[in-house]
Amino acid sequence: MNTIKTDCLIDTRDVSQLLGISYKSLANSRNTGTGIDIPFIKLGRLVRYRLSDVENYINQNRFNHTGQEANYEK
Numbered sequence: 001m002n003t004i005k006t007d008c009l010i011d012t013r014d015v016s017q018l019l020g021i022s023y024k025s026l027a028n029s030r031n032t033g034t035g036i037d038i039p040f041i042k043l044g045r046l047v048r049y050r051l052s053d054v055e056n057y058i059n060q061n062r063f064n065h066t067g068q069e070a071n072y073e074k
Helices: 012-019 023-032 051-060
Strands: 009-011 041-043 046-050
Touching: 009 012, 009 051, 012 023, 012 046, 012 051, 046 051
Parallel strands: none
Antiparallel strands: 009 046, 041 046
């Protein structure tokens, strides 16, 4: 059985592909603290994201209609 652990760490390129955004957009959001707000981990010069944090971000940005307000939990 092939399952992905939700606590595994993934890099910026993988996250950008999952979200359908550019690598640069994700890096800019991380550097400026605006836009996409997903916690990240620094391992020396490497940046990694927990898959579970990315999944939480996606789930928090699910809507049934365009007039619905965001349900952000901080």
